[in-house]
Amino acid sequence: MLKKLRWTVGFIFLILCIILLRQYIFDNNHPTRLTKMSYKLKDTEWKIRNKHPDSELDKKISLDKLRYCRHFPCKNKTASKNNNLPLKRKKTILLYNSFWEMKGWQFGVGSEPFKKKKCHYDQCRVTHNRSLLESSDAVLFHITQLGQDKPKIRFPHQRWVFFQMESPVLNANEYKNWNGLFNWTMTYRRDSDIHIRYGAVLPTSETKDMYFYHSSNAIKLNATKKTKPLAWLVSHCYTQGKREKLMKQLQKYTPVDIYGGCSNKNLRCARNTSAHDAQYDCFMMLGQKYKFHFAAENSMCKSYVTEKLFNTLAYGMVPLVYGHEDYSEILPPHSYIDITKFKNAESLATLLTDLHNDDQRYDEYFAWKKNYTAFGYTDSYHLSWCDLCEKLHTDTTPKVYDHIDQWWNEDTDCIDPSDLMKSWNI
Structure with a gap:
């Protein structure tokens, strides 16, 4: 009888061990197991159900160290796919609302864009499907079209991301409820957690293995063939x-020749290609004819530097810059002309005329191209999504x-340009 009891107890103990072992293997290896912790959103009072901690694997994946090039931050090429540590699972990025009706928010959906764009960390996928809210690791909200449409449930493994590409001047939303x-x-500001780049100037040696949609250094410089001094491609007429x-x-x-919706001469760029490529065709044309481009921003807001500047550099013109930014921190020296450094319009015009008539002095504004390459918006926007994927895996x-x-x-964020206007007698 005692022997039979011992056998029964031993059998039960063995079954329990098998069950516990199976559960342990499931918890640590199942790629889609979700954290069972949720928040009910009601006036920021969140109710926690329970929590399953992250595995030790996440702690082993360290963030790539950043090193800064002379004029622009560059990623160390050491990446997750080049080391021996596998990623825990593919991270899901949910685009919660609309970004001007653009599918994939100009980046793309699914996981293929991360591989196509050669992201160092490519184990991510993008979706518009709100039914995947619970399993999403990041939930992105386009702020301009935000409204008050909050998810009713929040999960602790998620990062909610504030996404904005326009300046606060152009967006009057109220954010206190958020x-x-x-x-x-995730904005154009350089102090954002994920910096959205409207363009970039990178050391050429750092770009050989990177994905770029358009060819770099598109214009082969020949100042003698540029017959006109200054152009301005613009769509917002009052700013x-x-x-x-x-x-x-x-x-x-x-x-000055003004192209676009604010032109007084009805000057237009030929648009024989898709809208995706149209602005590049336009800049290609401008770069062949003009020596300078008026790359002034519509808003004087911190770090608000848009594609017009980088397209100007990429397509062989000298930009006249105007914005609330220290351009010496993001551009090579002697590659631009800062309008705010001139006491009046006449002194600026005098310099432009002198450079227009002196090809040798004009060419000095492109000495930076020996070591650096400028890329426009289409060639730089994807870098922020690569950074987002990396951050989800490492931070x-x-x-x-x-x-x-x-x-x-x-x-x-923004400053009043009144002082400059006064000095220019405006």
């Missing part, structure tokens, strides 16, 4: 930065923006 909800920011008033003053002293640091309405604010 305070304490965003974990990361917070009052660039149109600067242009009106400048036109008194130098000829486990807790973070929340308690006052996103203060972090993203016209009053603190």
